[in-house]
Amino acid sequence: MRTIDQTTEEVLDLAAKHFKVPRESLSASDDFFKKLGIDSLQALEMLTRLEHHFDIELPDYEMQGVSDFRTLATRIQSRL
Amino acid sequence: MNSFTGTTLSWSLQESTVELELHRPPANEIGSEMLAELEQFIAALDGLAQNASAVIVHSSLPASFSAGADLRELYHASLPLDAAARLTGVREFLHRIHAVLNALDDTPLTTIAAVHGVCFGGGFELALACDLIIADKMARFCFPELRLGLIPGFGGIPRLRRDLGNAVVRDLLLTGRSMNAQKASSVGLVSQLAAEGEALRVARATAAQVAKFDRATSAAAKRFLKPIPHEELRREIDLFCELFTRAAVMEGLRKFAESSDALPYLP
Numbered sequence: 001m002r003t004i005d006q007t008t009e010e011v012l013d014l015a016a017k018h019f020k021v022p023r024e025s026l027s028a029s030d031d032f033f034k035k036l037g038i039d040s041l042q043a044l045e046m047l048t049r050l051e052h053h054f055d056i057e058l059p060d061y062e063m064q065g066v067s068d069f070r071t072l073a074t075r076i077q078s079r080l
Numbered sequence: 081m082n083s084f085t086g087t088t089l090s091w092s093l094q095e096s097t098v099e100l101e102l103h104r105p106p107a108n109e110i111g112s113e114m115l116a117e118l119e120q121f122i123a124a125l126d127g128l129a130q131n132a133s134a135v136i137v138h139s140s141l142p143a144s145f146s147a148g149a150d151l152r153e154l155y156h157a158s159l160p161l162d163a164a165a166r167l168t169g170v171r172e173f174l175h176r177i178h179a180v181l182n183a184l185d186d187t188p189l190t191t192i193a194a195v196h197g198v199c200f201g202g203g204f205e206l207a208l209a210c211d212l213i214i215a216d217k218m219a220r221f222c223f224p225e226l227r228l229g230l231i232p233g234f235g236g237i238p239r240l241r242r243d244l245g246n247a248v249v250r251d252l253l254l255t256g257r258s259m260n261a262q263k264a265s266s267v268g269l270v271s272q273l274a275a276e277g278e279a280l281r282v283a284r285a286t287a288a289q290v291a292k293f294d295r296a297t298s299a300a301a302k303r304f305l306k307p308i309p310h311e312e313l314r315r316e317i318d319l320f321c322e323l324f325t326r327a328a329v330m331e332g333l334r335k336f337a338e339s340s341d342a343l344p345y346l347p
Contacts, residue, residue, distance in 0.1 A: 040341045040343035041144065041197070041343065043346070044198065044220055044258065044346070045143070047258075048218050048220060048260050049218075051262075052260075057260070057263055059255065060222075060257055060258050061255065061257060063346070
């Protein structure tokens with residue numbers, strides 16, 4: 001079973017790969033909307049990729065109040 | 081008319097398949113212009129059906145099949161009107177889109193929605209009017225209408241109830257959450273999953289298969305298998321109109337219209 005740190009790392013890796021930004025430019029406390037400059041359609045795309053990667057379902061409303069990678073990872077962790 | 085190129089959509093007859101391509105940026109929102117062109121498509125469909133076995137509905141926009149009704153247009157068109165006039169306008173639009181989707185639902189051709197990206201609200205309802213939904217793995221399905229104080233108004237509830245168990249219908253409607261294509265396939269909403277970007281190719285292969293069968297037999301089987309829930313569809317329009325008169329709806333639409341994001345009601 002993944003630790004929260006592992007989950008966070010995987011989220012960061014996935015975001016860097018998908019949005020084609022250097023992995024080292026992202027950190028767990030970054031606001032992913034602002035850092036990646038993404039809109040709702042791109043956020044949904046990321047959500048789908050996260051669901052596939054972690055083999056979970058993550059309803060959109062779980063993103064309420066979530067803007068940084070670490071908090072997103074905790075929402076994912078609760079579904080593993 | 082075997083082919084047509086419009087502002088929001090185009091169609092062409094490719095061997096025995098009619099391909100209806102949606103291409104209204106940013107996300108194939110269904111407003112008055114697309115409705116008018118869909119009506120043209122339906123008017124041409126009987127003629128096209130003489131030489132076709134299947135219809136594929138798909139989008140050439142990268143991020144979406146369709147994000148649903150053009151709520152910005154609805155808001156701005158409603159703003160200068162009094163409540164009675166707004167309701168009349170909405171009811172008229174609903175009757176027209178229902179006529180389009182009922183005709184698509186009822187055509188003797190086998191209809192296939194090739195879905196990628198966002199398939200939300202009215203876009204989801206367009207897909208549900210088709211016989212088969214083929215989705216790539218990045219597709220997402222959603223009825224977000226409760227977020228705006230509304231219910232789906234283009235026939236989504238009766239068609240979803242026709243196809244799926246009530247528990248799944250309740251999940252989609254009452255939570256307003258989006259569901260990925262894999263989950264949609266597991267509950268029976270999506271007939272076939274395709275790799276990212278491959279839904280149209282898979283749909284074409286399926287249409288080619290369908291073309292091998294006797295047309296009259298396929299049409300008879302479809303009529304037997306797939307009743308159109310006319311009474312429920314009429315009741316859905318009535319309920320939508322009743323909800324539309326609430327002040328909270330215009331406020332929700334205002335917030336939507338003031339955002340530049342394609343899906344500002346998320347999450």
